[in-house]
Amino acid sequence: MPPESKDLKSTINLPKTTFPMKANLPQNEPKMLARWEQDRLYDRIRAARKGSPLYVLHDGPPYTSGPIHLGTAMNKCLKDFIVKSKTMSGFDAPYVPGWDCHGLPIEIKVDKELGGKKLQMPPLSVRNACRKYAQKYLDLQRTQFKRIGVFGRFDQPYATMTPQYESTVLKTFFSFYENGFVYKGLRAVYWCMHDETALAEAEVEYENHTSPTVWVKYAFADDPAKIDPALAGKKLNTIIWTTTPWTLPASMAVAFHPDEEYVALESGGEVYIVASKLAADAAAKCNLADPHPLAHFPGRKLERLNFQHPFLDRKILGVLADYVTMDTGTGVVHTAPSHGAEDFMTGVKYGLDATSNVDEKGILRNGLPEYEGLRVWDANQPILDLVKSLGALLHSEKTEHSYPHCWRCHNPVIFRATEQWFISMETPMPGSAGKHDTLRTRTLSEIKTVKWDPAWGEERLSNMIQTRPDWCISRQRVWGVPIAVFLCEACGKPLNDPAINKKVVELFARNGADSWFTNEPDNLIPADTKCPHCSAAKFEKESDIFDVWLESGASYLALVAAEPEYPWPSDLYLEGGDQYRGWFQSSLLCAMGTHATPPYKNVVTPGWTLDEKGQAMSKSRGNDVDPVDIAGRLGGEVVRLWTASVDFREDVVGSEALMQRVGENYKKIRNTFRYILSNLYDFDPTKDAVPFEEMQELDQYMLRETVAFADDVKKSYDDFAFHKIYHRVNHFCIVDLSAFYFDVLKDRLYIMAPKSQARRSAQTAIWQIGEALVRLLAPIMSFTSEEIWPYLPQVEGREESVHLAHFPAATDILGAGATERDEKQHEDWTKLRNVRDNVLKALEDAREKKQIGGGLEARIDLSASEPLYELLKTYEGQLRYLFIVSAVTLKPWVEVEGAVGGIIVNVYAAEGQKCERCWNYSTQVGEDPTYPTVCERCSAVLKEL
């Protein structure tokens, strides 16, 4: 029964699928997540890869004081891409997320919540409040990371506030301690005398402050001829300049720049040494009448010569320092090692006394009656008066300048030298060859064994290790791991007994670091223990806690302690560039102290997240993009795809507009899949698949292109070049598939008899393409790949989840036995596609001239020079389908003026009638009386049906 003309449409194999065009990601992703959770997919992946080579990416712990931001989201997505791609490459790649829970920011926030109550609370209560706070954000961040599709051992993460972790921190410290790396000593730190506490640099804010500024005469107390013969017998002085007169009692040295020129100015019978560049200014300020230079010399001439303190019986040493600048003052810097960071360093270098005579309340002690017992600010004027009365005050004025303030109480802070714990960078390594084989030098040589990506990381970290001071690991705080060391009550010296240390580590492992607060020394120290220094028998507990960097630096040590089969070193660390100062460095040092090797084989550094103007993204600026918000409105997949779209090794731009754009792109990829699925509705690979060698050549060519595509993508996964994958996938979907292959294939898929070899060949190809593409995209588009997975034909042995599957190999795509590459075929088809582009351009010209509308309304004459003509001749019968026109006539080459690329395309209106079924034009429409409105090709198909 011949179909009526209106029923012809029902004889066409139009695409059909229930795979929705609209993704509805915000609604569907949470359902997918629930399913994964219920199926315990992460555990099933572990089980599936058990026994495969391990690949351990060790997670850097984010800080638990707020929700995640775009940078954190990107960081986790990148790690997820790596873990999933390694998994699909056949590795056993576990991922244990971690969190950094201790430290100041949390303690400060909790302080604010507690208000004045904190002072009345015992440390354990404060710690409990902090723990609750940290746990709250750990839970929040965990939910947020999962929401963007990150896979990992989320039900059993590592956290720096767990007993096992805390004991590892302490054990790591003892490893340093027992090997002689640790000492306790003075150091100048920021000190808030209002809050009576040391401050970290991050807790200091610069605000304007008005200070008295004084120019003070320091008499020279050495032989002037040592500087220059011209000065012999002169009454010599130098002039210092300071904005903190209260530090003068602590003045131990005057610093000169080694290479800057200084001048000795004679005026009123005395001689003054100041920097040449500042001489005029200093002479004017200090009212030096008629100054004239006696000698010029570099600052280094003054090293280790003596001066006299203006009001104390103390020799002041001439020292050299590179930080002396020539922009303000006199070029001579009064140096009080107990009250300045740089002064302190200089003091260490020259062996100066750094004892602080300022107590924790900021009151001067052990001083002259004029200022004894006064607060530092109140001492300024009396000291100034004292200096003046001795004739040493040459000038004074008020200066407004930027000065560090406490970020909590906003009072100005001071530097104050206090006892701190240090890890010395100059300690010889255990079993070392000599004293030049120190923690610093060995670390520097071990840095070279790590692969840094980008490569500048090696230089950057080396520079930092090269110049960094000893590591100050103590903090006078509550929320952290206590430095669990006993101190002799009599002499104050620490007890370092490995047996006792071990006992405390075990205690921490059982009961957590809180047990340091609940146990008294007597519970932990054997009764007969005596101080090795003074033989006293009474001990007290150290009250400082560890720098949090020491804690997070021990993270891989903690993980390996719990998972002994994990490799040392780990395969990869991946964190932002700020971690060269932080985690990369502290992890490296902790590993050096315990294993004498780095904890990582590879270190990768993503860039910073910026807004569309190139400004750093931050919540306080209000230019941040919230990944959780994007996930809620556009989908977690969009956050993932955005992460993949940018070159993460550089600073990356994130914005609403970019997310929208990526979302558009997502639709394109999704539609490509939808088209594949919609043409497989009647395809069962076990029955219908066509062997490679029997496939149409276009299909063979496209499958080989797919193999090349898969190779590129897999290579890019290995290189962590996700943005290349993003662009390669786009290109493949848009240019190779949608615009070329699928467009050409429509005719064959729709028109040919459903079970015809031609159609089955095409279906086999797109099935394999879909199967390859879904796997290759799974690490990045984890939600959508999983959604697509069951829509593709189910063959036996196929995994339940795409995330359990492997990347496709060439034999998966082509079938066994097919040659992976065919250069001739590739070149031929590249040329054919080139000709196609020329034809499409010619069609567009004809369209513009209103000669044709759709391509099928055209027939074309094509002529080409050799050897292209020969090639076209071979494919002559296929050309009309390749170009999607109704007819192609191949003509021998004739030399024509203006022919481009050896091709001439002429477009004409197609001859004959439009076939009502396939829309091609044919002169034979109507020849078959059974089907009078269709072409010869369609009538043949219809007879077959």
Added chain:
RNA sequence: GCAGGAUUAGCUCGAAGGUCGAGCCCGCGGUCGAUAACCGCGAGGCGUUGGUUCGAUUCCAACAUCCUGCACCA
């Protein structure tokens, strides 16, 4: 100020000592059998100034702008 990095189309990127290029966006058109789709065509660029070179967007130097970390000091 010190250390490290960046600058290519409106956006995201790729390549290379020899006329740079892709996708998206945009404009125009086609199609109405992937339709909250699909196809084609078009427009559009190497931060600035020097140097090396036959030739530089590429190599070198300086400058500018931006990012990160450190130092911001007497």
